[in-house]
Amino acid sequence: MDILWLCVFAVLLVGYFALEGPDIGAGMLLLFLGNTPRDRDEIVAAMAPFVLAGEVWLVAVAGVLFGAFPAAEGEVLFGLYPLVISLLVSWIVRDAGLWFRRRADGSAWREGWTAAVCAGSWGLALSWGMALVAMARGLDEPVIVLPGLAGGLVLAALLAFHGWTFLSWRLPGRMTGARRSGWALLASGAAAAAPAAVLLAAFAPWLLERTASAGALGVLSVIILPFAPVMVGAQVWTWRTFGPRRAADRVPSFF
């Protein structure tokens, strides 16, 4: 049972980087690839339908950490305290940019929130990279250090590449000038998720020492696993519905 929940945790964490990674990456590139307001609207419209379905993977990661590995939850989040704050604030700023940028008129309003999307996405990527390095170094060490910043930049590069591939797949020949297949997107997703996956593999024994009781895991399994097909199905449906070969985007989109 504890192996099953370790697998669920791994799927959710990898799923987060592979499926929310494109939104973070595209957000990072928003001000660099989008030269005109119209370009920026087009990039946002390309990523918008995936954001709600993507970010929820991290909410689920935290939920499983709490429910299935309660002794690890406090240790990890408290150990990474300043990075968790910057991650959350970046996430909220990015989301606020998306939800608010088209809710009022005026270019200052729109460009301000567009910049918030870009800054928040960078904050997310750097916070994640620094958090992964901090985990690897051990939670007793200080978390804001030079190697952490280097790790942040590496992960930012991987996520930006994933975002670039996503835009080349979603808007072929448009913003990036390139065309990429779904397979290329899968590969860049694997690259974006690789650091977290490697770290998780190293941490697997540590996590398994911190599982909830067999009774609690049993309750989680009985209640959650019947929903798993619906959860996966809804994700597949999202990616099929808003994939590149469907109807053209409405630009600007709701976001």
Added chain:
Amino acid sequence: MDVLDLARTQFAVTGSLHFLFVVLTLGLAPLIAIMHTRYAVTGRPDHERATRFWGQLYVINYALGIFTGLVMEFQFGLNWSGLSHYAGDVFGAPLAIETLGAFFLESTFLGLWIFGWHRLPTWLHVGCIWVVALTAYASALWIMMANSFLQNPAGAVPRDGHLVLTDPGALLANPALTMALPHVLGAGLWAGGFVLMGASAYQLFRRTSEREFFTGSLRTGVVVALVGSLITVGFGYAQFGAISAFQPGKFDDGGAAGLGLGFMILIGQPLQLVILFVLTPLVYWLPRWRWVQPVLMAITPLPFAAAILGWLARENGRQPWMINGRLTVADAMSPGLTPAMVTGSFVAFTGVLLLLAIVDYVLIARTVRRGPAAVTLGEPAPADPHERAHALSH
């Protein structure tokens, strides 16, 4: 303030902000689902406009529900790791189920609903908003179950210095949950009904060109508020018996819990009577009597204020316990939490969230003011290329 006070205040501010937005989400979600279903059945444009207008209001409100909810979820690990350390085996289960079995689906299907206009087949699109409404209610169930465990730790026994889950059924049958859940869901309908009523009253008072639209929604709002207020007040009083069994004297000491409860009843009880004996009998005339509409606007925030007061009463009445009788709030605080850490997170979270909450309310007000003609949710793509170019230039 010391570290403990700061951490508690941070939780109180973010939690209150969270519920301020979530209570409206809970109230509006089923209403939007019903509106969308009526549109799908009849195909009438007025039902489509109602779905999109109130749906946009719902979606804007939803944003802050997410932002504050993220902080709530992670705050447990940041400031209160003693809770997961001592009781994660029990308390973590409903939270994990909420994220996976409820919020995961709610968020995914909300994305499909927002961006699925003119793309998804009608009935699948309607199905999406029903999943959103059902999972919102499921979220309320799991979160209330977790909170009820803190009020009355049923179904768990201490073993080796930790609480271990022994009876999952007792979590569900917890008397702290059974009456409080309908109380909270009723408060959601009350708040949702009042927002329909207040927004419609504003438009009618301004002599809107959308008379028919807002006449209907004002009446709907009053009826929904009637249903919500009866549920809220009925299940509110019904809780006292249960509470006296596991938290005797909860409201006795004249502290924040007693004050919260007192002011909540001071708002809620007369307001329920006004809805029952004044607004409901006059519901046919309210859209026509312009003089009464400013009053309707003025009372719109009251169920929100009562909801926050109710939470303050419930949570403060648990002091000094985090888990009633088992773990104190002081012991639940993360060991090693420094004033610098908690001050930093307090400033960052409450600063950002308060600012965004204000922006969000301004945007909701703007949506109401501009009316159904200006709604962008589910707007059809401009067909004419010239019009499209014009739309893009904005």
